Amino acid sequence: MSKYEMQIRNTAQHYDMAMREAERENIEILESFVPESKLHEIINNPVDSGIDEG
Numbered sequence: 001m002s003k004y005e006m007q008i009r010n011t012a013q014h015y016d017m018a019m020r021e022a023e024r025e026n027i028e029i030l031e032s033f034v035p036e037s038k039l040h041e042i043i044n045n046p047v048d049s050g051i052d053e054g
Contacts, residue, residue: 001009032040 030043033044034040
């Protein structure tokens, strides 16, 4: 495995661990504070395509 591949693997592991820790602490990782934006609509759409779906 090349140094680059090892770096990518280590970076992925680091962020996986950080996200698991954030989830344990109930931290919102992706938020939008601009109600008129497309990103806000996608994140907060509870019906068909949003992260809050379901």
